[in-house]
Amino acid sequence: MRENEQCTKENEQLRREIERKKAQFKSAWREIPLYADWRKEEFQTVNLTLDSATAHPALFLSEEGRRVTWQEPCQELPSCSQRFVSLPCVLGQLHVSSGRYFWEVEVQNAHSWDLGVCRNNVARNGRVTMSPQNGFWAIRLYDGAYWGLTSPETSLTLKEKPCRLGVFLDYEAGDVSFYNMTDGSHIFTFSKQNFYGVLRPLFRLWSSDSGPLIIVQMD
Incomplete structure (x- = not known):
């Protein structure tokens, strides 16, 4: 006992x-200190707007160019070599060929999206696979699951659904990092990539129930 x-x-x-x-x-x-907090100081914070000349006809941009939603039926838009035809994407106005940049996107009410960066000269028409080999560095939320768009795709496990997502682009280092800005947690990084030419912020919606992506106005 x-x-x-x-x-x-x-x-x-x-x-x-x-x-x-x-x-x-x-x-x-x-x-x-949260890694994203002190790292932000090393990056140039940018107030992005969306480039309407690149927007797929199914995507509707707000007047100030900071919000993208799905619109049906598709708009009748002028033909343009910069416009995405096969992928429902739109690019940010920022053109990056050097330096470090940071921006935030509100994703709280968005349910299926891709976010990241791509080369300015990526294919806009035909069958396009989003991968680094094709000039895309992005992460995806689809059907409740998160993915890094590597080749093959990388399954991501997040502690919680982000309300705001931060994108950190370091051109010289060849890095693109993604953070949950709600708690500062790291989501995914493409590291030591072979960047060349101009890179631009990338936004994609998947369907009419995708919800909006909203670029955060930075102070």
């Missing part, structure tokens, strides 16, 4: 010690 009591006492002490250590770790973690 005494041995059982001693074991119970030791187990209870061990449990309390584990809980104490967990509390210490949680407290210390909260004091560490």
